[in-house]
Amino acid sequence: MSKQPLLGMTLTELQDITRNLGMPKFTAKQIATWIYEKKVSSINEMTNLSLKQREKLDAEFEIGASAPVESMHSVDGTIKYLFQVSEKDFVEAVYIPDDDRATLCVSSQVGCKMNCKFCMTGKQGFSANLSANQIINQIYSIPESEKLTNIVMMGMGEPLDNLDEVLKALEIMTSDYGFKWSPKRITVSSVGLKKGLRQFLEKSHCHLAISIHSPVPAQRADLMPAEKAFPITEIVELLRKYDFSKQRRLSFEYIVFNGVNDSLLYAKELIKLLRGLDCRVNLIRFHAIPNVDLDGADMETMTKFRDYLTSHGVFTTIRSSRGEDIFAACGMLSTAKKQEKNDEKL
Numbered sequence: 001m002s003k004q005p006l007l008g009m010t011l012t013e014l015q016d017i018t019r020n021l022g023m024p025k026f027t028a029k030q031i032a033t034w035i036y037e038k039k040v041s042s043i044n045e046m047t048n049l050s051l052k053q054r055e056k057l058d059a060e061f062e063i064g065a066s067a068p069v070e071s072m073h074s075v076d077g078t079i080k081y082l083f084q085v086s087e088k089d090f091v092e093a094v095y096i097p098d099d100d101r102a103t104l105c106v107s108s109q110v111g112c113k114m115n116c117k118f119c120m121t122g123k124q125g126f127s128a129n130l131s132a133n134q135i136i137n138q139i140y141s142i143p144e145s146e147k148l149t150n151i152v153m154m155g156m157g158e159p160l161d162n163l164d165e166v167l168k169a170l171e172i173m174t175s176d177y178g179f180k181w182s183p184k185r186i187t188v189s190s191v192g193l194k195k196g197l198r199q200f201l202e203k204s205h206c207h208l209a210i211s212i213h214s215p216v217p218a219q220r221a222d223l224m225p226a227e228k229a230f231p232i233t234e235i236v237e238l239l240r241k242y243d244f245s246k247q248r249r250l251s252f253e254y255i256v257f258n259g260v261n262d263s264l265l266y267a268k269e270l271i272k273l274l275r276g277l278d279c280r281v282n283l284i285r286f287h288a289i290p291n292v293d294l295d296g297a298d299m300e301t302m303t304k305f306r307d308y309l310t311s312h313g314v315f316t317t318i319r320s321s322r323g324e325d326i327f328a329a330c331g332m333l334s335t336a337k338k339q340e341k342n343d344e345k346l
């Protein structure tokens, strides 16, 4: 029988384990410290547990960290890591250093059900949810782990469609027994699944980014089929019930597509939709993907769009596009790897 990973377990889960193994409750906290703070590579290194306790634990459990199987380095310092999560499945995490910040873009699922027109992960379809172990492992097992200042859940998958495991991972990142990070350093990005969104807002203090991409429902539905089940107007109404004026930040992600959503008419609709909300808009450059008839808008158009929004009270930035030479659009590398695995079998 394969051993269960300890990495990715919350303190409550560790307490269940120690109780079942007949150990005192405080050993759970000791184990958490060895894993999340001291980052030991074996249970045997947990030296404030007795030899007998370590043996008992080791019979059923392992640390459960696994290094990335591949990496691609961009000329701009961005590094894309590939993690193997099952025999044929891979997920990506992208390390983005930038002056005094170092951000990791983390995946939450293998593939995605949401099928957004412009997204390579969406084209893969859905394969599996990542466990809290596989989410935390992306942060834990990259060589730059100690340098990280920020986490964005903007890799493969829809985090709110795998909320239980994502919430566990967020708890580990932000708890005293875990990585002790401020929730202000973590952003969860979502298309806005209503039930998951409400739960996320109640149970976590991390920042929220909503992928909006169009303020016009019919156009948004064409780009993002999730709009049909979870209209952006309802999502915005829900968001109005929460306070984003203090610690927690709300942003809207908007890929600017040439000739699609880039005219000032859309900027005006966006202003109408977001009126009165404490939020900002991030304009994103489109990373072209194969077989999709969409192009990114040019910088002049994006700048005009940004300036219009900002001058009408909606603070807007243009997000710098990183790692273009290594296909930063998430899902590209894992798709290629999956294809390679399939070809090996033929």
Ligand SMILES: C[S@@+](CC[C@H](N)C(=O)[O-])C[C@H]1O[C@@H](n2cnc3c(N)ncnc32)[C@H](O)[C@@H]1O
Residues within 6 Å of the ligand: 118, 119, 120, 121, 153, 154, 155, 156, 157, 158, 159, 189, 190, 191, 209, 210, 211, 253, 255, 284, 285, 286, 287, 288, 289, 329, 330
């Ligand atoms: C990959 S998604 C993951 C998080 C979540 N599923 C979401 O859609 O917000 C993170 C962000 O990347 C954007 N994105 C997806 N494909 C892209 C592409 N080809 N070029 C630029 N941004 C893209 C999404 O719209 C979203 O804002």
Ligand code: SF4
Residues within 6 Å of the ligand: 112, 113, 114, 115, 116, 119, 120, 121, 122, 123, 155, 156, 157, 158, 191, 211
């Ligand atoms: S953009 Fe996000 S929600 Fe849409 S398919 Fe890609 S990962 Fe899924």
